[in-house]
Amino acid sequence: MRLRIFTEPHRGADYPTLLTVAKATEDLGFDAFFRSDHYLSSGPVRELPGPTDAWITLAGLALETERIRLGTLVSPATFRFPGPLAVAVAQVDQMSGGRVEFGFGAGWFDGEHAAYAIPFPDVGERFERFEEQLEIITGLWETPEGERYSFAGKHYTVTDSPALPKPSQRPRPPVLVGGFGAKRTPRLAARFADEFNVPFLGVSETAASFGRVARACAAAGREPVSMVYSAAQVVCCGRGDAELARRAAVIGRTPDELREHGLAGSPAEIAEKIAEYAAAGASTMYLQVLDLTDLDHLELLSHVLPLTTRPGP
Incomplete structure (x- = not known):
């Protein structure tokens, strides 16, 4: 099981804070630092210091970390044009030495689109644009050097x-697609994705989503085991009841x-819940950390790592 730290900077975090968390993520032995790609929070949180751009942040972190994977969970197709996005992600992959994953x-x-002058078409058109962007971005990356690409x-x-430019990883960085949809999302994941992620659902619902994607892979002539299956859950860890209650209160x-709706308790309790997701098919877990000022929380979460590492054959 790979454990990754997943942050929500739009809830209030500047770049120095994110850099501190990313360095702690690396030093403590986690596999990756991921961040959401939002310009506004959908919940009642403090507005200052304001949002940070996901790919500008990851470009900075690419130069200031050495080992951890870096990525988004996930970048919306509505935010950017496909060509410039392909250029930006490829450049960050080069800057990181090939450590980027593209969620x-x-x-x-809709609220963040209205707040920052971003068009927000209806859901049907958004999925049409999403599919075309996946086609274009992966097509640009996979076109051999010296050849041309048209669409x-x-x-x-x-x-x-x-x-x-070409990314460092060839033919391209891993592509992550996630969500809850029963038809379009599994089909697009089977066609384009290296990883499929289910965020914030229970174990049985997560397993059902994995099953739909596995069936979509088979229908597309792809081996279902070629897909990485992952889950994301909010996490809150404490050495005892009082510490757990204090950390929970900080994030409301x-x-x-x-x-009931996340990963909470002692490191051993959290590891037990992660094992349930592993039994459902997940090989990667994204731990959503909401208080980015609590580095002791990250240190305590690192105690989960040896409890979820399976011994080799």
């Missing part, structure tokens, strides 16, 4: 592109609710 989605939060779609056209939650 990508259709976009869902004609309903929403985007690419004409005779040199398909540069309760221990009982977090135990």
Whole structure:
């Protein structure tokens, strides 16, 4: 089981804070640092210091970390044009020495689009654009050097592109697609993704989502085991009841609710819950850490790592 730290900077975090958390993520032995790609919070949180751009943040972290994987969970297709996004992600992959993973989605939060002058079409058009962008971005990355790439779609056209720059990872960085959809999302994951992620669902619902994607892979002529299956859950860890309650209160939650709808308790309790997701098919778990000022929490969470590491054959 790979354990990754997943942050929500739009809830209030500047770059120095994110850098501190990323360095702690690396030093403590976690596999990766991921962040959401949002410009506004959908919940009642403090507005200062304001949002940070996901790929600008990851570019900085690429130069200031050495080992951890870096990625988004997930970047909305509504935020950027596919060509410039392919260039940006490829450049960050180069800057990191090939440690980037590209989480990508259709976009869902209309409020942040209205707040920052971003068009927000209906859900049908968003998925159409999402699919065309996946086609274009992966096509640009996978086009051999010296060849040209073109694409004609309903929403985007690419004409005779040199398909540069190339990412360090060849033919491309891993692509992550996630969500809850029963038809379109599994089909797109089977076609384009290296990893499928289910965020914030219970074990049985997560297993059902994995099953839909596995069946979509088989229908597309792809081996279902070629997909990485992952889950994301909010996490709150404490050495005892008082510490757990204090950390839960800071993020506006309760221990009982977090135990039911997340990962909460001692390191051993959290490891037991992660084992349930592993039994459902997950090989990667994203631990959503909401208080980015509590580095002691990260240190305590690192105690989960040896409890979820399976011995080799």
